[in-house]
Amino acid sequence: MIVDIVLQIVKIIVIFAVILTCVAYLTLMERRCLGFFQVRLGPNRVGPWGLFQPIADGLKLFFKEDMTVLHANKFYFILAPVISFVAVLSCFAVVPFAGNAYIIDIPVAVLYLMAISSMGVYGVLLAGWSSNNKYSAMGGYRATAQMISYEIPLALALVGVLILSGSMSIVDIVNSQNGMWYIVKQPLGFIIFLICILAETNRCPFDLYECENELVAGYQTCYSSMKFGLFYIGEYAHIFLACCLITLFYLGGWNGPVLPALAWFFIKVFFCAFCFIWIRATYPRVRYDQLMNLSWKVVLPLAFLNLIVTAVIKVMF
Amino acid sequence: MIKALIVGLWTTLRHFFSRSVTLEYPEQKWTPPDRFRGRHIHLTNEERKPLCVACGLCEKVCPSGCITIESEKNPDGPGKVVTDYRINYLRCCFCGLCVEVCPKNAIVMGHEYELASEDKESLIMNLDQLLDKRMKSENQ
Numbered sequence A: 001m002i003v004d005i006v007l008q009i010v011k012i013i014v015i016f017a018v019i020l021t022c023v024a025y026l027t028l029m030e031r032r033c034l035g036f037f038q039v040r041l042g043p044n045r046v047g048p049w050g051l052f053q054p055i056a057d058g059l060k061l062f063f064k065e066d067m068t069v070l071h072a073n074k075f076y077f078i079l080a081p082v083i084s085f086v087a088v089l090s091c092f093a094v095v096p097f098a099g100n101a102y103i104i105d106i107p108v109a110v111l112y113l114m115a116i117s118s119m120g121v122y123g124v125l126l127a128g129w130s131s132n133n134k135y136s137a138m139g140g141y142r143a144t145a146q147m148i149s150y151e152i153p154l155a156l157a158l159v160g161v162l163i164l165s166g167s168m169s170i171v172d173i174v175n176s177q178n179g180m181w182y183i184v185k186q187p188l189g190f191i192i193f194l195i196c197i198l199a200e201t202n203r204c205p206f207d208l209y210e211c212e213n214e215l216v217a218g219y220q221t222c223y224s225s226m227k228f229g230l231f232y233i234g235e236y237a238h239i240f241l242a243c244c245l246i247t248l249f250y251l252g253g254w255n256g257p258v259l260p261a262l263a264w265f266f267i268k269v270f271f272c273a274f275c276f277i278w279i280r281a282t283y284p285r286v287r288y289d290q291l292m293n294l295s296w297k298v299v300l301p302l303a304f305l306n307l308i309v310t311a312v313i314k315v316m317f
Numbered sequence B: 001m002i003k004a005l006i007v008g009l010w011t012t013l014r015h016f017f018s019r020s021v022t023l024e025y026p027e028q029k030w031t032p033p034d035r036f037r038g039r040h041i042h043l044t045n046e047e048r049k050p051l052c053v054a055c056g057l058c059e060k061v062c063p064s065g066c067i068t069i070e071s072e073k074n075p076d077g078p079g080k081v082v083t084d085y086r087i088n089y090l091r092c093c094f095c096g097l098c099v100e101v102c103p104k105n106a107i108v109m110g111h112e113y114e115l116a117s118e119d120k121e122s123l124i125m126n127l128d129q130l131l132d133k134r135m136k137s138e139n140q
Helices: A002-037 A053-063 A074-094 A109-130 A134-165 A170-175 A187-200 A225-250 A261-282 A288-316 B002-016 B057-061 B097-101
Strands: B040-042 B067-073 B080-088 B107-109
Touching: A002 A053, A002 A074, A002 A225, A002 A261, A002 B002, A053 A225, A074 A109, A074 A225, A109 A134, A109 A170, A109 A225, A134 A170, A134 A187, A134 A225, A134 A288, A170 A225, A187 A225, A187 A288, A225 A261, A261 B002, B057 B067, B057 B097, B097 B107
Parallel strands: none
Antiparallel strands: B040 B107, B067 B080
16 A cells, blocks of 8 residues: 555556756747757757757746736735646646556546646636736736637547547557557548647747737736746746647547657657647747637537537447 | 748748858857048058157047146157057047048057956056067058
């Protein structure tokens, strides 16, 4: 019993260390790749190829002055970054990295994911509201509207996958993709999922709630030091989570020839991350009304269509 | 619309694999164009004497007032010889008016641009520092 608990805790610590390292290097990867996309080099001064840059960034954040703005609601102001950080990291509890490298495999993993990842929006909303600042508030409101609008088609796209696999456990979903990835069976669902997850993770072209040129970083305007750092880690952890989910639900998870399962998983995840960065480097930000129109008038009906067609085909054959 | 999205992705991907235009400065140096206005150079004649006749036109025309000329009467002939010529690079705006106005073409704008320094004194340069180290400049 005790041994089990200790083992589980060790497992949690190891997996979270791996996740946080990946997240740190995701920031470096993003900066270097964006550099290459813009025909420049990106950060390459700290250590070989800039590999120590995330450490330098982290140290810098620690030594920055920790400010709480005068008219902020102190409790929520401090609570907000914690919520967005914890909400994302708790999602990783059910994300399997390989056949047996996961913290827990619960039969309602997908439901758990949807529920916990939606909590993240509270962090953003509370941050925007408690900062007592109109730009932050605008960012917070936009975040709420955007999250609600895109969570529905996201869930509907996922239901297509659930119908095909017949299970809500992520390990089962991955195992049911042996031989045929769901990106082949669910192309429309995949595109819907991709659009929605871009909006959920607050990535370009849907980064409306922190757009630095109209809202001066939106809900993060009043944050500094490690409180900002927590938002930042949370955001990149969310991107990492999104890449993991795309890999698990549509790209066959850790399945692949020759290489070990873990290697395949990380190759796929970082390929997804590269695509995220590629999309960021390519598309301009959409306008707020375009964002809402896209969600309710295009993506949502398509998600319903995808769901109905999948269900009909599953029943017929 | 979908075609445009794909064309956009293709364009950025091409740039991803193209050569970076970044100049890694301390290791790689920039070559300024011919007419670049960097630190001044005082030209000399065959006897390595400055061409400057200390007429003081550059001192007058300088909008920042950063030129100071010290001179004495020429011991072996007519006119004056320059004994010191200081340019205060803390104030110089590199407009090049001193070069334009010089009747003897004794001063030209050089190509040196690395003029950062840790103390102010070293940026007030005297005649010795400004003199052309070569016999004759190609700019003449």
